[in-house]
Amino acid sequence: xxxxxxxxxxxxxxxxxxxxxxxxxxxxxxxxxxxxxxxxxxxxxxxxxxxxxxxxxxxxxxxxxxxxxxxxxxxxxxxxxxxxxxxxxxxxxxxxxxxxxxxxxxxxxxxxxx
Amino acid sequence: xxxxxxxxxxxxxxxxxxxxxxxxxxxxxxxxxxxxxxxxxxxxxxxxxxxxxxxxxxxxxxxxxxxxxxxxxxxxxxxxxxxxxxxxxxxxxxxxxxxxxxxxxxxxxxx
Numbered sequence: 001x002x003x004x005x006x007x008x009x010x011x012x013x014x015x016x017x018x019x020x021x022x023x024x025x026x027x028x029x030x031x032x033x034x035x036x037x038x039x040x041x042x043x044x045x046x047x048x049x050x051x052x053x054x055x056x057x058x059x060x061x062x063x064x065x066x067x068x069x070x071x072x073x074x075x076x077x078x079x080x081x082x083x084x085x086x087x088x089x090x091x092x093x094x095x096x097x098x099x100x101x102x103x104x105x106x107x108x109x110x111x112x113x114x
Numbered sequence: 115x116x117x118x119x120x121x122x123x124x125x126x127x128x129x130x131x132x133x134x135x136x137x138x139x140x141x142x143x144x145x146x147x148x149x150x151x152x153x154x155x156x157x158x159x160x161x162x163x164x165x166x167x168x169x170x171x172x173x174x175x176x177x178x179x180x181x182x183x184x185x186x187x188x189x190x191x192x193x194x195x196x197x198x199x200x201x202x203x204x205x206x207x208x209x210x211x212x213x214x215x216x217x218x219x220x221x222x223x224x225x
Contacts, residue, residue, distance in 0.1 A: 032212060034213075036216070042218065043116065043118075043204060043216040043217055043218040043219050044204065044206075044216040045116070045216070046213060046214075046215065046216075049212075049213060051212065090157065094212065094214075100145070100147075100162065100170075100208070100212065100214075101147065101159040101162060101170055101172055102147075102149075102157075102159060102206075102214060103159070104156060104157035104158075105156075106156050107156065107157075
C-alpha cells in the first residue's frame with residue numbers, strides 16, 4: 001500500500017523567510033501528487049498538483065513544489081512566507097487504479113514568527 | 115469557497131446514537147469522497163461514490179454507511195456511535211477523479 005511521510009510535524013519560520021516543507025511517498029509507480037492547506041477550523045484547500053510533465057509546478061498563494069522521482073519526494077516551497085501562511089499543510093497521493101482515493105501524510109503545522 | 119457544502123457544521127450526540135451527515139458536491143461533479151480526520155488517525159479515506167455507485171472503500175467501519183442520490187448529493191450515516199468516532203468528517207467532490215475539492219467539514223462530538 002502506498003504511504004506518505006511528512007517528516008516535520010512542526011515548523012516555525014520568520015515572516016519573509018523562505019519555506020520548504022518535505023514530503024516523501026512510497027509507491028512503485030508515479031502517483032498523482034497534491035498539496036493541501038488547512039487553516040484552523042477550515043476545510044482543505046488545494047494548493048497545487050502534479051500529474052505529469054514539468055516537475056516544477058506552480059500553485060496558488062505563491063507556492064511551488066518540485067517532484068523528484070529519484071527521491072520519491074514532492075517538497076513544497078515558498079520564497080517569502082507571510083503571516084497568513086500559518087496553517088497545517090498536507091501532502092497527498094492519489095492513484096488512478098485505487099478509486100482515486102487520496103492518501104495523506106500526517107501534516108506539517110507551520111507557525112510564522114513576526 | 116470550494117463549492118462543496120456540508121451540513122451540519124457541528125454535531126454533538128451521545129454514544130449509541132445514529133447521525134447523518136450530508137454533502138452537496140460542486141455543480142457538475144459526479145464523484146463524492148468521504149474522509150475522516152482525527153487526532154490519532156489523521157486524514158483517512160472512507161468511501162467514494164461516482165454517479166450514484168460505490169467505487170471504492172477505505173477504512174470505513176461496518177457501523178458506517180453512505181449513499182449518493184440521483185441529484186448527486188451524498189449522505190454518510192454513522193450508527194452505534196462510540197467516543198472514538200468523534201472527528202471531523204470531510205466530503206470532497208471531483209469532476210474527473212483527479213483533483214478533489216473539499217467541503218468545510220462536519221465536526222462530530224460523541225459524548
